[in-house]
Structure formats: C-alpha cells, structure tokens
Amino acid sequence: MVICDKVNKFILHDVDLHIPQGVTLGIIGASGAGKTTFLKLISGLLKPDGGVVRSCRNNPVEKRAEFLRRISVLFADIPVFDERLSIIDCLEEIRIMYGMKQKEFDERLDYISETLGFTENLLLKSKQLSLGQKRRAELGLTFLRDADLYIFDEPCIGLDQFAKSAFYKLIEEKKREGKTILVSSHDMEDISKIADRVLLLEKGEVAFYGSKEELYKRLAPMEESFIELDGKLPDISDLEVDRYVVENDKMIIRYNSNHVSSKEVLERICKTSRVKSVSVRRASLGESIKKIER
Numbered sequence: 001m002v003i004c005d006k007v008n009k010f011i012l013h014d015v016d017l018h019i020p021q022g023v024t025l026g027i028i029g030a031s032g033a034g035k036t037t038f039l040k041l042i043s044g045l046l047k048p049d050g051g052v053v054r055s056c057r058n059n060p061v062e063k064r065a066e067f068l069r070r071i072s073v074l075f076a077d078i079p080v081f082d083e084r085l086s087i088i089d090c091l092e093e094i095r096i097m098y099g100m101k102q103k104e105f106d107e108r109l110d111y112i113s114e115t116l117g118f119t120e121n122l123l124l125k126s127k128q129l130s131l132g133q134k135r136r137a138e139l140g141l142t143f144l145r146d147a148d149l150y151i152f153d154e155p156c157i158g159l160d161q162f163a164k165s166a167f168y169k170l171i172e173e174k175k176r177e178g179k180t181i182l183v184s185s186h187d188m189e190d191i192s193k194i195a196d197r198v199l200l201l202e203k204g205e206v207a208f209y210g211s212k213e214e215l216y217k218r219l220a221p222m223e224e225s226f227i228e229l230d231g232k233l234p235d236i237s238d239l240e241v242d243r244y245v246v247e248n249d250k251m252i253i254r255y256n257s258n259h260v261s262s263k264e265v266l267e268r269i270c271k272t273s274r275v276k277s278v279s280v281r282r283a284s285l286g287e288s289i290k291k292i293e294r
C-alpha cells in the first residue's frame with residue numbers, strides 16, 4: 001500500500017520501508033523527528049529530494065486528482081474548514097467535490113457526528129468552536145469519505161476522553177473494513193490502543209519498524225505475573241525470573257519477557273500447583289518511549 005525506497009526530505013534520511021494494505025501504523029518520535037514530513041510525503045503534499053515514495057500504487061505527487069480520491073488526510077497544521085461557512089456547508093462542499101450521494105452522505109454524517117459528538121455544532125462556523133470541538137468535526141470530515149488510505153497527524157490533540165474513545169471506535173471500524181491507516185502521536189495510549197505496527201523515528205532515521213509486540217520486547221520487556229494459588233506453593237527456582245514474592249496464597253513474579261514468556265511461567269506453575277487466577281502487567285511503553293525522546 002505504501003512503499004518508501006531510500007527517501008530523503010528535510011530531516012528524513014534514507015527511509016526504507018513497506019506498509020502493507022490493512023495495517024494500522026502508529027508513528028512516534030520526539031518533536032522534529034520527521035513524523036509530519038513522513039506523512040506529507042505519503043500524501044503527496046511534499047516531494048522527496050531523493051528516493052521514491054509510492055502510495056496506493058501511485059506516485060502521490062502525480063495524477064493528484066485521482067490519487068486524492070483514494071486517501072483521506074488530517075494534518076495538524078493544515079486548516080480543513082472555510083471559516084466563512086458553517087461546518088455543515090463545508091461538509092456539503094466536500095460531498096459535492098467527491099460526488100457522494102446525498103442519502104449515503106446524510107446517513108454517514110448522522111452516524112459520525114453522533115459518534116464523535118459534534119451534531120449540535122454543525123450549524124456553527126469553525127472559528128466559533130473550541131479546539132476540541134473543531135477537532136471532532138475535522139475528524140468527522142476525515143472519516144466521512146470512503147478511502148483506501150487514512151492519514152492522521154496528531155489526531156488526538158485537544159480531544160477529551162469521550163472523543164478519544166469515539167476516535168478509537170471509528171478507527172476500529174475502518175480496520176475491520178481492511179483499510180490502511182497511518183497515525184502519528186506523542187501519546188502512547190493512542191498508539192497502544194489502535195496500532196498493530198509502530199514506526200519509531202529518531203532524528204529522521206528509522207529507529208524501529210515492526211509489530212507493537214516487538215517494540216514492547218525491545219523497549220519495555222519487563223513483565224509481572226500476579227498469580228493466585230489454591231493450595232500448594234510451586235518451586236520456580238529453575239525459572240529465569242528477575243525476582244518473586246510470595247504473600248499468603250499469592251505470587252508476584254517479575255521477569256524479562258525476552259527470556260521467559262508469561263505463558264511459560266504459568267505453564268510451569270500449573271505443573272505443580274492449582275491456579276485460581278492470573279493477571280499479567282507490562283512495564284509502561286510510554287515511559288520507555290519518553291526516555292528515548294529525551
């Protein structure tokens with residue numbers, strides 16, 4: 001769906017990666033790492049100085065009109081609404097521009113505006129809205145159109161918890177439809193909730209590109225298993241764990257998931273003891289990312 005072959009632009013240096021169709025990619029990195037530049041190259045808003053970008057099997061800076069029909073984008077620094085018009089009039093212009101049928105548009109708008117909570121603001125102009133209210137409407141516009149590739153640059157800035165949950169829900173629906181989604185964020189909660197893959201940019205270079213699970217293993221491998229036992233305590237002295245504590249019938253076991261998995265820990269205990277309940281807590285990926293960003 002997206003191919004970057006030795007791409008150079010501003011701070012981005014030799015970015016080489018392939019994002020298959022249907023993947024939801026979270027893009028993280030410190031301020032100035034190149035996240036927005038990367039997303040603008042993929043949307044064709046910027047042209048690479050070196051290398052090749054291909055999105056939806058197109059060169060995104062060529063055949064713009066055709067390409068723009070296949071993507072839906074939201075950038076933090078690009079205004080979406082004409083300030084002289086109400087939100088509903090702006091959306092109507094988009095409907096006409098993209099040739100959406102009135103009935104389909106009305107139904108979709110009803111659903112999205114209710115989900116994101118901006119129905120009561122449809123008759124207002126964007127300059128009459130707060131940052132969070134405007135962002136809800138902008139997200140609504142991005143989800144309104146059916147596209148193959150959705151791109152969101154810092155979508156959750158200014159959103160309250162209700163709107164964030166609504167955004168996650170709409171992303172989940174697009175994922176189920178098999179769409180490709182790229183989202184940049186400084187907030188690891190967003191990335192943990194929605195992304196299957198993560199791209200970590202460090203000073204314009206790809207520091208990590210892979211699954212969320214691999215990123216956890218790389219950056220935040222420590223896990224703790226909380227196990228409630230029924231009866232006999234197990235002997236786990238041969239397991240490669242960091243430390244363990246026994247309190248009455250409960251065990252707390254801390255280990256590096258690159259050395260032993262939570263499944264292996266549990267299987268080992270079940271061999272000799274009866275387990276009443278188990279829960280696993282991971283170290284915070286957000287904290288580990290913050291350390292990198294410093």
Ligand SMILES: Nc1ncnc2c1ncn2[C@@H]1O[C@H](COP(=O)(O)OP(=O)(O)OP(=O)(O)O)[C@@H](O)[C@H]1O
Nearest residue numbers: 009010011012029030031032033034035036037038
């Ligand atoms: N129009 C431009 N002209 C020249 N250099 C630019 C331009 N836009 C960005 N850059 C360079 O690229 C770097 C990365 O910018 P970019 O906006 O992609 O970072 P980012 O990771 O999205 O940052 P943030 O998290 O703060 O939004 C900037 O620090 C700047 O050096």
